[in-house]
Amino acid sequence: TQLLEQSPQFLSIQEGENLTVYCNSSSVFSSLQWYRQEPGEGPVLLVTVVTGGEVKKLKRLTFQFGDARKDSSLHITAAQPGDTGLYLCAGESGGSNYKLTFGKGTLLTVNP
Amino acid sequence: DAGVIQSPRHEVTEMGQEVTLRCKPISGHNSLFWYRQTMMRGLELLIYFNNNVPIDDSGMPEDRFSAKMPNASFSTLKIQPSEPRDSAVYFCASRGRASYTDTQYFGPGTRLTVL
Numbered sequence A: 001t002q003l004l005e006q007s008p009q010f011l012s013i014q015e016g017e018n019l020t021v022y023c024n025s026s027s028v029f030s031s032l033q034w035y036r037q038e039p040g041e042g043p044v045l046l047v048t049v050v051t052g053g054e055v056k057k058l059k060r061l062t063f064q065f066g067d068a069r070k071d072s073s074l075h076i077t078a079a080q081p082g083d084t085g086l087y088l089c090a091g092e093s094g095g096s097n098y099k100l101t102f103g104k105g106t107l108l109t110v111n112p
Numbered sequence B: 001d002a003g004v005i006q007s008p009r010h011e012v013t014e015m016g017q018e019v020t021l022r023c024k025p026i027s028g029h030n031s032l033f034w035y036r037q038t039m040m041r042g043l044e045l046l047i048y049f050n051n052n053v054p055i056d057d058s059g060m061p062e063d064r065f066s067a068k069m070p071n072a073s074f075s076t077l078k079i080q081p082s083e084p085r086d087s088a089v090y091f092c093a094s095r096g097r098a099s100y101t102d103t104q105y106f107g108p109g110t111r112l113t114v115l
Helices: none
Strands: A005-007 A010-014 A019-024 A031-037 A044-049 A055-058 A061-065 A071-076 A085-094 A097-102 A106-111 B005-007 B010-013 B019-024 B031-038 B042-050 B053-056 B065-071 B074-079 B088-095 B104-106 B110-114
Touching (some): A005 A085, A019 A106, A044 A055, A071 A085, B010 B019, B019 B088, B042 B065, B042 B074, B053 B065
Antiparallel strands (some): A031 A044, A061 A071, A085 A097, A085 A106, B019 B074, B065 B074, B088 B104, B088 B110
């Protein structure tokens, strides 16, 4: 069974601060996705990383896939209250198996 | 464009009753996924369909759970009989025909409470 461990589980910061959340596994994934989920809604895809060592930027969000494709990080610069939400990472094994394995998430609160 | 549609949004029922959750995927998508989300276990895949055929149901907790996809535009997840430990938010997601990096689009979820 492939498991994804996310840390920290909870994070509360002030507007303008920087933060990093982590997603770690002992398994190799063909791709890794990051989602954000707001209360009462389903997760929404932010980014997919595929290549080991890959870095993708989405405005103030920077995503990195580890060289061995077992871990990933999400860095947010100058966090804003609108960044508040549950951040989930999900790994896909690839091939014809479209299953995603999700971490339990990091609940981020950005206080104004 | 309409996203993934789920109904009902909220369901409160008593232990032992049958519960049916419904999902309409995005038109043209050929993969459909049912997930369950709880604080303790996070987001878990229950079952997924490809071209209306169940491919992997290893996440279905037990025989009380069943899922069907009679056509490309409709799927149901049924719990019979329901138990309090089934209380959770159930999500349906769909995905198109592209590569494994294609996006899964989630519905808004059904919050199920079993008393």
